[in-house]
Amino acid sequence: MSELIDRLVASPCCNPEMSLDDALGAYSKLGFKKFEVFTTWCGSAFDVGGDPAFYLDKGEEFDLQFTSLHLPGVDEDGDIGPAIQGAKFAEAIGCPVVLFSAASREIYVEAGRAFLDAAADINVTPIIQNHFHAPICTLDDYREVLGGLDDPRMKICLEVGHFHSAGVSWREGFDLLGETIALVHIKDQVGPQSVPFGSGEIDLPGLFSHMKSVGYTGDYVVEMEVADTENTLQYLAGAIEYLQTNCEV
Numbered sequence: 001m002s003e004l005i006d007r008l009v010a011s012p013c014c015n016p017e018m019s020l021d022d023a024l025g026a027y028s029k030l031g032f033k034k035f036e037v038f039t040t041w042c043g044s045a046f047d048v049g050g051d052p053a054f055y056l057d058k059g060e061e062f063d064l065q066f067t068s069l070h071l072p073g074v075d076e077d078g079d080i081g082p083a084i085q086g087a088k089f090a091e092a093i094g095c096p097v098v099l100f101s102a103a104s105r106e107i108y109v110e111a112g113r114a115f116l117d118a119a120a121d122i123n124v125t126p127i128i129q130n131h132f133h134a135p136i137c138t139l140d141d142y143r144e145v146l147g148g149l150d151d152p153r154m155k156i157c158l159e160v161g162h163f164h165s166a167g168v169s170w171r172e173g174f175d176l177l178g179e180t181i182a183l184v185h186i187k188d189q190v191g192p193q194s195v196p197f198g199s200g201e202i203d204l205p206g207l208f209s210h211m212k213s214v215g216y217t218g219d220y221v222v223e224m225e226v227a228d229t230e231n232t233l234q235y236l237a238g239a240i241e242y243l244q245t246n247c248e249v
Helices: 020-030 052-062 081-092 105-118 139-149 160-165 170-180 204-213 229-246
Strands: 008-010 034-037 065-070 097-099 125-129 155-159 181-186 188-190 193-195 220-222
Touching: 008 020, 008 229, 020 034, 020 052, 020 229, 052 065, 065 081, 081 097, 081 105, 097 181, 105 125, 105 139, 125 181, 139 170, 155 160, 155 170, 160 170, 160 181, 160 188, 170 181, 170 204, 181 204, 204 229, 220 229
Parallel strands: 008 034, 008 220, 034 065, 065 097, 097 125, 125 155, 155 181, 181 220
Antiparallel strands: 188 193
């Protein structure tokens, strides 16, 4: 039981309206020990130009580790400066994984190469992820970007929910990405709609069983974007209980 909760990470996408203190307090109270950092759009977003000590104090206050961080994205101009600043900030707050994003598949390749070289001495693991209706959405999108990058330093987030929305099973995603997976994002869904864990179409026990069988030792970020958002915290408590009862790591 305790080992599984140690591998679960709270995501601010669940409650984007919450302030930083409210989000950290709510997720810590639910039993989470880890938190994924966003740097845009949500109320709990971190400022990568801010003082790392401020955020380290917040982590200590709420007894939460920061384990993955979404870097500022690379726009059409290809400027990797904000992403590099974000990677240095992640290192400063003890966050070992950073999620790299770009405005197109071509920029993923071109800016990704530059980012990997510029970040070579920063102690973080860079990863990319698929998102529904984003530049990397399908398996073919991954093949194009990974083939263009051709660099083993770039790892992958197995984004289970967004694959499901695109009609791709987590197993199909794993079969392509395999040993490059350094993080897993999980949801339960009916079609593209996020639902309480255990009530949807995604075989989460099968996912956990498979990842255990191949020796995966990374984290699982728990995501939830249900229609009845007022019940999100209740559903997150249920998600932890469901995962502890039905899944092994």
